[in-house]
Amino acid sequence: MLLLGIDLGSSSVKASVIDGESGKCLASAFYPKDEMKIIANKPGWAEQDPEAWWDNFKASVSDCNNQLGTRKKDIGAIGISYQMHGLVIVDRDYKVLRPSIIWCDGRAVEIGEEAFKGLGKDFCLSHLLNSPGNFTATKLAWVKANEPYLYEKIHKILLPGDYLALRLTGEAYTSYSGLSEGIFWDFKENRVSKELFDYLELNPGLIANTLPSFSVQGSLHKPAAEELGLMQGIPVTYRAGDQPNNALSLNVLEPGEVAATAGTSGVIYGVSDKTKHDPQSRVNTFLHVNHSASSPRMGVLLCISGTGILNSWLRRNIGNKMSYSDMNDLASNVAPGSDGLSILPFGNGAERMLGNKNVGARIIGLNFNKHTNTHLFRAAQEGIVFSFIFGLEIMREAGIIPSVIRAGAANMFLSPVLREALSSMTGTEIHLYNTDGSVGAARGAGIGYGYYKSAKEAFAGLKTVGMTPPDPSKKEAYEDAYMVWKNLLKAI
Numbered sequence: 001m002l003l004l005g006i007d008l009g010s011s012s013v014k015a016s017v018i019d020g021e022s023g024k025c026l027a028s029a030f031y032p033k034d035e036m037k038i039i040a041n042k043p044g045w046a047e048q049d050p051e052a053w054w055d056n057f058k059a060s061v062s063d064c065n066n067q068l069g070t071r072k073k074d075i076g077a078i079g080i081s082y083q084m085h086g087l088v089i090v091d092r093d094y095k096v097l098r099p100s101i102i103w104c105d106g107r108a109v110e111i112g113e114e115a116f117k118g119l120g121k122d123f124c125l126s127h128l129l130n131s132p133g134n135f136t137a138t139k140l141a142w143v144k145a146n147e148p149y150l151y152e153k154i155h156k157i158l159l160p161g162d163y164l165a166l167r168l169t170g171e172a173y174t175s176y177s178g179l180s181e182g183i184f185w186d187f188k189e190n191r192v193s194k195e196l197f198d199y200l201e202l203n204p205g206l207i208a209n210t211l212p213s214f215s216v217q218g219s220l221h222k223p224a225a226e227e228l229g230l231m232q233g234i235p236v237t238y239r240a241g242d243q244p245n246n247a248l249s250l251n252v253l254e255p256g257e258v259a260a261t262a263g264t265s266g267v268i269y270g271v272s273d274k275t276k277h278d279p280q281s282r283v284n285t286f287l288h289v290n291h292s293a294s295s296p297r298m299g300v301l302l303c304i305s306g307t308g309i310l311n312s313w314l315r316r317n318i319g320n321k322m323s324y325s326d327m328n329d330l331a332s333n334v335a336p337g338s339d340g341l342s343i344l345p346f347g348n349g350a351e352r353m354l355g356n357k358n359v360g361a362r363i364i365g366l367n368f369n370k371h372t373n374t375h376l377f378r379a380a381q382e383g384i385v386f387s388f389i390f391g392l393e394i395m396r397e398a399g400i401i402p403s404v405i406r407a408g409a410a411n412m413f414l415s416p417v418l419r420e421a422l423s424s425m426t427g428t429e430i431h432l433y434n435t436d437g438s439v440g441a442a443r444g445a446g447i448g449y450g451y452y453k454s455a456k457e458a459f460a461g462l463k464t465v466g467m468t469p470p471d472p473s474k475k476e477a478y479e480d481a482y483m484v485w486k487n488l489l490k491a492i
Contacts, residue, residue, distance in 0.1 A: 005442030023461020169218030249440020
C-alpha cells in the first residue's frame with residue numbers, strides 16, 4: 001500500500017507518497033515554487049486564503065500522480081501536517097467566511113494578555129499549561145469583537161489542517177492535540193476549557209467533533225477525488241500540527257526523546273509523560289500526537305526566533321555569500337570558545353523564552369587584532385547552541401530531560417561544530433535523518449489506518465544518516481564559554 005502525506009506550511013504545500021512496506025519515498029512535490037502570499041492589511045497582521053492552500057495542494061498531488069503513473073491507484077491512506085495556531089471559520093455550508101488568521105498574526109496579543117490576567121496566572125498555567133497568548137482561541141475572540149457580523153455566521157472553527165481535511169472528506173473534525181495547540185484544552189480536567197470560553201464569551205458549540213490524531217477521520221469524497229485524480233474512498237487517518245508532526249517524522253514519541261530544528265528560527269520539541277508547566281510561560285505544552293488518558297504524552301515546545309537567520313546574515317554581510325559548507329569548515333578551524341568572542345543570536349524579534357523581550361543580537365568581545373570572519377562564524381554557531389542550552393534549562397523544569405536528540409539532516413544541523421557543541425554540552429547523541437513533514441505525515445497515515453501495528457514498525461525504514469556523540473574532552477571549554485555567554489545575556 002502507498003501512503004500520501006501532506007505538509008501545509010505558510011510558504012508552500014508539500015505532498016509525498018511513500019511505499020508503506022519499505023518506507024521509501026516514491027514521489028514528492030511542493031507548490032508554489034516561490035512562496036504563498038501572506039495578506040497583511042495592517043501592521044502585525046498575517047492572513048492567507050484557504051483556497052490558495054487547496055490549489056497548491058492539488059498542484060502538488062497532480063505532480064506526484066505524474067511521478068507515480070498507474071501506481072497512484074495504490075494510495076490507501078492520507079495524513080495531514082499543517083501550520084499551527086491558525087483560524088479558519090466556515091458557515092453551515094462549509095464555506096469560508098474570511099481569510100485564515102495564521103500563526104504569525106499578532107492582532108490578538110492584547111486579548112491574550114487580558115485573558116491571562118482575568119482568568120489568573122495560576123489557573124492558566126495549571127489548567128491550560130500556557131498563557132492564552134496569541135493562539136487560536138484569542139484570534140476567534142478578536143473576530144467576535146471586531147467582525148461580529150461574521151462571528152454570527154460561524155458554524156465551525158477549524159485549524160488549517162482541519163480545513164484541508166474538510167475539503168478532502170466533506171466532514172468537519174478536529175483533534176485533541178489540535179485543541180491543545182489552540183489553547184482550548186484544560187489539561188487538569190481533560191476537557192475543553194469551559195472557563196476560557198466563558199471568559200472570552202465564545203460559543204463552545206463552534207468546536208468541531210474531536211478525534212485522536214491517529215484515527216479514521218473521514219474518506220475522500222467524490223468531488224475531491226475528481227479534483228485530485230485519486231480513487232474515491234481513501235481514508236484520512238492522521239492529522240497534526242507541524243511541530244508535533246516534525247517530532248513524529250523523527251520518531252520522537254516517548255519521554256526523553258527530543259526533536260530539534262534550526263532553520264531561520266530554532267525549535268526544540270521534547271516529549272514528557274508529566275503534566276508540568278513553566279511558571280513564566282516561556283515554553284508551550286501541547287498534547288502530543290500519541291497522547292491518551294492512560295498513557296499521557298506531552299509535547300513541550302521551545303521556539304527561538306533568532307538561530308539560522310544569524311548564520312544567513314553573516315553569509316550575506318561578512319562571508320561574501322560563500323557557501324554554508326565553507327563557513328562550517330572555517331568555523332571548525334577555531335577552538336571551542338571562539339577565542340573569547342561571544343554572539344547573542346536574538347536579532348529576529350521578541351523571544352518568548354526571554355519573557356517576550358526583544359534584546360537584539362550582540363557581538364561581544366570583538367578584538368580587531370585577533371578576530372577574523374572565521375571567529376565570527378564559530379561564535380555565531382556556538383551562540384545558537386548556547387541559546388538551545390539556555391532553553392533546555394527551562395524545559396528541564398517542565399519535565400524534559402533529553403536522552404537523545406533527533407534532527408533532520410538540513411540547515412544548521414549540517415554543521416559539525418553545532419552538532420559537536422550541542423552533543424557535548426547535553427551529554428546526548430545527536431542522530432540525523434533524511435525525512436521531512438510530508439513523509440512524516442505519510443507514516444502517520446499508516447499508523448492511523450492500522451497498516452502499521454506499531455510506531456516501531458512504521459519507522460523501521462527510517463535510518464540514521466549521521467550520528468554525533470558527546471566529546472568529553474571539549475565539554476569544559478564549551479561550558480566555560482557558555483557561562484560567559486549566559487552572564488552577558490543576564491546583564492542585558
